[in-house]
Amino acid sequence: MRNIKLTVAYDGTDYHGWQIQPDLPTIQGLLVDVLSRITQEQVELNGAGRTDAGVHAWGQVANFHTASGLSPIDFARALNALLPPAIRVRSAAEVSPDFHARWSAKAKTYRYSIDRSQVPSPFRFRYALHHPYTLDFDAMSAAAKCFEGEHDFTTFAASTGSDEDDRERNVVRTINRSELIAGPAECEALEAAEAQLLSAQSYPGHGEWIYVVRGQSFLRNMVRRIVGTLLEVGRGRIQPTEIPALFELRDRSRSGPTAPAHGLCLVSVDYPGSEVFT
Amino acid sequence: MRNIKLTVAYDGTDYHGWQIQPDLPTIQGLLVDVLSRITQEQVELNGAGRTDAGVHAWGQVANFHTASGLSPIDFARALNALLPPAIRVRSAAEVSPDFHARWSAKAKTYRYSIDRSQVPSPFRFRYALHHPYTLDFDAMSAAAKCFEGEHDFTTFAASTGSDEDDRERNVVRTINRSELIAGPAECEALEAAEAQLLSAQSYPGHGEWIYVVRGQSFLRNMVRRIVGTLLEVGRGRIQPTEIPALFELRDRSRSGPTAPAHGLCLVSVDYPGSEVFT
Numbered sequence: 211m212r213n214i215k216l217t218v219a220y221d222g223t224d225y226h227g228w229q230i231q232p233d234l235p236t237i238q239g240l241l242v243d244v245l246s247r248i249t250q251e252q253v254e255l256n257g258a259g260r261t262d263a264g265v266h267a268w269g270q271v272a273n274f275h276t277a278s279g280l281s282p283i284d285f286a287r288a289l290n291a292l293l294p295p296a297i298r299v300r301s302a303a304e305v306s307p308d309f310h311a312r313w314s315a316k317a318k319t320y321r322y323s324i325d326r327s328q329v330p331s332p333f334r335f336r337y338a339l340h341h342p343y344t345l346d347f348d349a350m351s352a353a354a355k356c357f358e359g360e361h362d363f364t365t366f367a368a369s370t371g372s373d374e375d376d377r378e379r380n381v382v383r384t385i386n387r388s389e390l391i392a393g394p395a396e397c398e399a400l401e402a403a404e405a406q407l408l409s410a411q412s413y414p415g416h417g418e419w420i421y422v423v424r425g426q427s428f429l430r431n432m433v434r435r436i437v438g439t440l441l442e443v444g445r446g447r448i449q450p451t452e453i454p455a456l457f458e459l460r461d462r463s464r465s466g467p468t469a470p471a472h473g474l475c476l477v478s479v480d481y482p483g484s485e486v487f488t
Numbered sequence: 489m490r491n492i493k494l495t496v497a498y499d500g501t502d503y504h505g506w507q508i509q510p511d512l513p514t515i516q517g518l519l520v521d522v523l524s525r526i527t528q529e530q531v532e533l534n535g536a537g538r539t540d541a542g543v544h545a546w547g548q549v550a551n552f553h554t555a556s557g558l559s560p561i562d563f564a565r566a567l568n569a570l571l572p573p574a575i576r577v578r579s580a581a582e583v584s585p586d587f588h589a590r591w592s593a594k595a596k597t598y599r600y601s602i603d604r605s606q607v608p609s610p611f612r613f614r615y616a617l618h619h620p621y622t623l624d625f626d627a628m629s630a631a632a633k634c635f636e637g638e639h640d641f642t643t644f645a646a647s648t649g650s651d652e653d654d655r656e657r658n659v660v661r662t663i664n665r666s667e668l669i670a671g672p673a674e675c676e677a678l679e680a681a682e683a684q685l686l687s688a689q690s691y692p693g694h695g696e697w698i699y700v701v702r703g704q705s706f707l708r709n710m711v712r713r714i715v716g717t718l719l720e721v722g723r724g725r726i727q728p729t730e731i732p733a734l735f736e737l738r739d740r741s742r743s744g745p746t747a748p749a750h751g752l753c754l755v756s757v758d759y760p761g762s763e764v765f766t
Contacts, residue, residue, distance in 0.1 A: 219609065219610050219611075220610050221610045266610075266611075286607075290607065295608065295610065295613040296610045296613070297610060298608060298609070298610045299607070300607050301607075329497075329568065329576050329577070329578050329579075330573065330576065331497065331576070332497050332498050332499045332544075332574050332576045333499055333544070333615065335574070
């Protein structure tokens with residue numbers, strides 16, 4: 211059996227999230243359906259992150275095992291020919307047998323877009339939270355930095371439902387980067403995958419603020435609850451200096467509300483380089 | 489009666505074009521419906537350009553007469569509160585009684601986006617024609633320049649249907665600018681309205697070519713037939729040097745095919761400055 215890794219971009223607007231569900235259109239469901247038609251096998255597809263309904267992806271990663279002799283590039287072409295235009299396989303590669311999109315992942319990067327323009331662009335309403343009201347950028351930026359490092363994220367976990375990663379009840383997570391970005395100057399400092407996404411979606415700094423967060427794994431709804439908390443900081447209802455105390459409280463009712471799904475995008479998933487053949 | 493001018497942006501994907509049609513969702517139809525609810529009057533709305541089904545706009549202009557005492561900014565706010573997010577009123581102003589969005593227009597600027605990347609972005613498929621195959625940029629660029637000036641555009645008119653402007657059967661049009669653009673360097677030379685649009689939609693030069701055309705008025709389907717012809721030039725089926733002869737032929741069957749609607753966007757409409765009060 212060969213192991214094929216796919217990098218997938220999608221507009222999540224019209225889908226009920228990544229995870230396969232009976233009788234509902236999901237990204238995983240459509241991919242599995244098309245892969246099964248191509249291979250005539252019962253395909254099991256592992257995704258790196260279970261994005262919620264309405265969440266987008268530029269660099270979701272998934273893998274599946276197959277006896278098919280199709281080359282990775284032919285898999286990508288066949289998938290793109292049969293999938294709707296809102297789901298695109300950006301690349302495909304054959305990887306070592308033990309590569310697993312979720313368990314092998316070293317880090318995931320998400321971004322959350324906030325459209326700050328008075329009148330939101332009709333070309334951006336699917337991809338950015340429109341928030342034209344007063345927000346304190348500096349306070350939000352300082353608060354964002356407080357999420358970096360190793361923390362117990364209970365306060366910022368979903369009130370119900372399981373861990374995004376289905377891992378044990380460990381609620382300690384390590385965030386490598388947590389940053390609010392505005393303006394084209396800061397944009398130049400972005401890493402390659404993000405820059406690619408930004409160019410594919412929009413040019414930031416023209417009315418949009420981008421929150422970028424990178425970590426090994428995330429609790430369910432964690433990024434959207436961090437963003438909801440940052441918005442409360444922007445409104446002056448929470449001070450940046452209160453963030454450490456919020457971690458201490460371990461109380462889900464004390465974070466900001468969960469920010470809407472459509473502003474969120476899974477930008478990229480990193481793996482140890484050696485695990486990829488091609 | 490007051491005369492109100494609106495500048496409107498829309499994602500045309502889900503609409504049957506600008507012009508009002510019974511039982512079909514159109515941009516003009518939705519605007520008239522909401523304006524009639526706001527004013528309790530039978531509102532007649534004049535649009536500058538009758539964009540086809542699937543065509544987008546960043547700077548469509550429309551005007552209507554009303555006895556309502558609402559301020560322009562309140563009209564904009566009420567409209568945006570009641571319209572779907574795919575249609576946004578970017579600004580509103582009170583103008584002189586004789587201002588007419590179509591007849592007063594001095595020039596219209598359209599752009600047509602061609603996504604040249606191998607795998608099209610799922611965030612751009614609604615707004616750009618995906619064309620990953622070999623195209624001769626220099627030949628297309630030279631051919632684009634041939635459309636500038638005053639010409640008989642019979643060869644590039646729709647085979648059926650009336651003039652976009654409903655003007656008399658005069659098929660002579662004057663194009664002030666006709667240019668193919670690729671890359672961020674050229675982008676900096678764009679005019680303000682276009683730059684604003686580009687930033688709202690995407691950053692050009694990262695896989696997209698943009699055709700920009702500006703003229704006083706256009707025949708029905710004219711821009712899309714010019715683009716279809718430029719694509720034939722890019723494929724080597726028509727030489728740039730043949731364009732003048734195509735004008736001479738005055739034969740609709742000799743142009744390239746009509747390029748798909750979704751790549752087209754009405755960027756801006758220009759008026760003599762004195763006609764605008766605010």
